[in-house]
Amino acid sequence: MNGVHDLGGLTCFGPVVPEADEPAFHEDWERRVFAMTLASLGGGLGPVDAFRHAIERMNGTEYLRTTYYEHWLAALETRAADRALAEAPRADEPLTVEGVEAAVPAGAPSERDEGPAPRFAVGDRVRTLNLNPRGHTRLPRYVRGRVGVVASCHGNHVFPDTAAHDAGEAPQPLYSVRFEASALWGPEAPARDALYIDLWDSYLEPAT
Amino acid sequence: MSAHHHSHDAPPNPYLEKRRSGEASEKLAERAAAIEQMLVDKGLVTTDALDRLVEIYENDLGPMNGARVVAKAWTDEAFKARLLEDATTAIAELGFSGMQGEHMVVVENTPEVHNVVVCTLCSCYPWPVLGLPPMWYKEAAYRSRVVIEPRTVLADFGLELGGEVEVRVWDSSAEIRYLVLPERPAGTGDLDEDALAALVTRDAMIGVARPAA
Numbered sequence: 272m273n274g275v276h277d278l279g280g281l282t283c284f285g286p287v288v289p290e291a292d293e294p295a296f297h298e299d300w301e302r303r304v305f306a307m308t309l310a311s312l313g314g315g316l317g318p319v320d321a322f323r324h325a326i327e328r329m330n331g332t333e334y335l336r337t338t339y340y341e342h343w344l345a346a347l348e349t350r351a352a353d354r355a356l357a358e359a360p361r362a363d364e365p366l367t368v369e370g371v372e373a374a375v376p377a378g379a380p381s382e383r384d385e386g387p388a389p390r391f392a393v394g395d396r397v398r399t400l401n402l403n404p405r406g407h408t409r410l411p412r413y414v415r416g417r418v419g420v421v422a423s424c425h426g427n428h429v430f431p432d433t434a435a436h437d438a439g440e441a442p443q444p445l446y447s448v449r450f451e452a453s454a455l456w457g458p459e460a461p462a463r464d465a466l467y468i469d470l471w472d473s474y475l476e477p478a479t
Numbered sequence: 480m481s482a483h484h485h486s487h488d489a490p491p492n493p494y495l496e497k498r499r500s501g502e503a504s505e506k507l508a509e510r511a512a513a514i515e516q517m518l519v520d521k522g523l524v525t526t527d528a529l530d531r532l533v534e535i536y537e538n539d540l541g542p543m544n545g546a547r548v549v550a551k552a553w554t555d556e557a558f559k560a561r562l563l564e565d566a567t568t569a570i571a572e573l574g575f576s577g578m579q580g581e582h583m584v585v586v587e588n589t590p591e592v593h594n595v596v597v598c599t600l601c602s603c604y605p606w607p608v609l610g611l612p613p614m615w616y617k618e619a620a621y622r623s624r625v626v627i628e629p630r631t632v633l634a635d636f637g638l639e640l641g642g643e644v645e646v647r648v649w650d651s652s653a654e655i656r657y658l659v660l661p662e663r664p665a666g667t668g669d670l671d672e673d674a675l676a677a678l679v680t681r682d683a684m685i686g687v688a689r690p691a692a
Contacts, residue, residue: 279599279650281623285489287635289615295537298504300511305536306529307511307518309578315523323601336494339602339617344507347514362522368531375535376577376607381654409652411599413626425582425655445653447584452646456627463645466626469653 272324272405273412275331280413280456301340308343310366313379316350320435324407325349383442386427390472391446395421398478399448399470407435410474414466418478419450422467430471444472492619541610542681544575545658548608549684550676552585553663563587566658570608580607580656586649587660588686593644594659595633595686597625598651605656609681616685626650636687659686666692 278284296302312319325346326334334342351357366374391397401416402408409431427442434440448470452460518524548570552559562569566583570576583605586594598604602617615621625632629646633639640646649657661683667675682688 276600278619278623279626281619282627283489284618284620284623285491287615287618287621287624287632288491289613293613295611296533298508300504300508302533302537303511303515303529306532307515307524309532309536310524310528311518315518315521326601335492335619339614341507344510344514348510351514351517356517356521359521361520365519365522366524366528368525368527371528371531371535374578375532378577378579378581378607380581382582409600411650411652413599425653428582428653431653445655447655461630461642461646463642464629464647465645466648466650468650469655471653 272327272407273403274327275334276327277411277413279411296340300344304340304344304347307347310371311347311350314366315356315362316347316354317437318429318434319379320407320429320431321353321437322346322350323431324435325353327407381429382426383429383440384427386442387444387472389424389444389446391421391424391444391475391477393421393423396478397421397446397448397475399474400476402474404432406432408432410470411468413455414450414468414470417450417454419448419454421446422449423447425469428471430473432471432473446470446472446475448475536606536611540606542608542679542684543676544573544610545605545608545681545684546676546679547573547672548575548585548658549660549679549690550672552660553667553675554672559660562660570658575607577607579603580605582653582655583608583658584655585658585660586647588662590662591643591645592647593633593640593686594647594649594657595625595629596649596651596657596659597622599623599626600652603651603654603656605658608658609684613681633687636682638688659684661690664690664692 326342329345398418399414402410425445428445430441430443447467450466452464552562562585566585570583588594599622602612604612626648629648630640651657678690680688683690
């Protein structure tokens, strides 16, 4: 969706301000929110794509004026409501410490064997479509309608635009696409510089 | 570029520090506790499991992992080749794998190319090798500016790059996670892997700094 989370290319936020000796968590509730999110992903609250989209669904002004883990807390509440968790029956088996010890090093790969063959090969010129979905997408506005070159092919991966909406994983080819800085930002951009971004097949069309 | 850019002179976010005051924090803690109670009551997770997750990410994982990957790549050409070919498998040789690192790609800095990593849309970051990201990586100023003016952002971090260097910004828009392999500093030829690893900072592996010389 076209949300304020889609920040790439804005220059209005001032300096990057690193915090010296920053702790992983500033407050205890942040620890709990962090842990609850990891425990719930791919399980009771749905896929990570739906969680990300739940953050995007925050009011834009609220997103900008709240802290990082407040976004996660809002997303947990949104997903619990989406899933009607308060009315749901009790699950059979909770995630336990043993489950955590297994899940953390295993992760949740997004690559899949299913899905169509790639339409593009390394070296192909491609143009990103001017897609403006109302739901979740991982095509930022700053790269819509731009011409780049396929730098590598990552295989087929779960497609966030459907996965976030319980519309299936619909895996499709994922490419690393290189855009010259001038193609994104205009002729004053440094001539040598470039941006690489991972884009799904359906975000792209051939460019000559 | 000849023009001096003033975007980094815009004032920082006036709202964020205010969120850490007593009353706001109390309300947030109440909301978090309510969700935790619900997740436990509905049999989705145990409190012990939540505690263990905090422990792992607060204590066990961190940039010292990535530093070992870098130090090994600097001293073992065959490992470096495997790392650049299939980073997930090579990194797993050292025992690092898992959540937010399932699909790793290592991008090598050279005298000609400098790499820097971001997630403009949220905060994606290679947890198994770097732990959790710093706040600046997840907040609006970095996410927005590094794609459009990377050289200014790097200069703000104290890293100046000449016009002959190609800057590559990697926007982590999918589940591919990027780790920068910094250049080995000059004059380190006689250091062993442990000593080399000690030079490799988190910021160097994100791409906003060089390793300590």
